[in-house]
Amino acid sequence: MKDFLTYHWTLMRANMLSYAPEKKRLFIMSFFMMIQNAMFIVLWGIFFGSVSEVKGWQLEDVARMYGIVAFSVGASLFFFNGVRSIAYRINDGTLDGFITKPRAVLPALLMSSSLPASIGDMAFAPIVWITFGNLAWGEVPLLLFVSLISVVIFLSMTIIIFSAAFWLKGQTRFSEQLFEMLIISSSMILRGQPFGVRLVIFTILPA
Incomplete structure (x- = not known):
């Protein structure tokens, strides 16, 4: 177990150190990502400034949910962005290089x-x-815990999507499109949708 943790901590650390020479670029990219997120929540703030609530949802609820989503997607892609290369590695054969290593693939x-x-x-x-x-500072750990659960759910679903290339040979782009569909479906307004659509989104696609 110790060797397992040490090995994967080394991988994670190597990823982070690879950006050390480009600290300015990393800072700029991260900053503009935050600006993009901030623009979205500011629009919600303007909206709720004129409408106090929508179906019981207030600005506080949207902000908490959006924070959970931002953290879970961000953590998944920062630490495990290799998930998006699974389909390509399956099709070009580079996955074999991981299989031959004496470690968990x-x-x-x-x-x-x-x-980054x-x-x-x-x-x-x-x-x-x-x-x-x-939110009070004391409540942040609870939301971080919920966010970590969201990371597991999001990452698991993404692995399934990009592993579809095992059965769909030569359809690398299909996995990307399916991934994008998952992101889009998670932002759909589900009220009024047929029961079958909601069933799929809340079970097969955990959106």
Whole structure:
């Protein structure tokens, strides 16, 4: 177990150190990611400034939910961005290089790359919770715990989507499109949708 943790901590650390020479670029990318997120929540703030609530939802609820989503997606893509290369590695044969190593294939594959701009997503979460979510500092650990559960759910679903290339040979782009559909479906207004649509989204696609 110790060797397992040491090995994967080394992989994670190597990913983070790879961006050390480009600290300015990393900071700029993360900063603009936070700005992008902030623009979204500011629009909600303007909306709720004229409408106190919508179906029981207030600005605080939206801010807390958005923080959870931002953190979970950011953490998934920062630490495990290799998940998005699974389909490509299956089709071009580079997955074999991971299989021949005397280590667990999936963790090494997931941590084979990192998306540095996602630091902005993770940093944005506690800021939006406290600024717009009317959250006390003592409640932040609870939301972080919920966010970690969200990371597991999001990452698991993403692994399933990109592993579809095992059965759909030569359809690398299909996994990307399915991934994008998952993101889009998570932002759909589900009220009024047929029961079958809601059943799929809340079970097969955990959106």
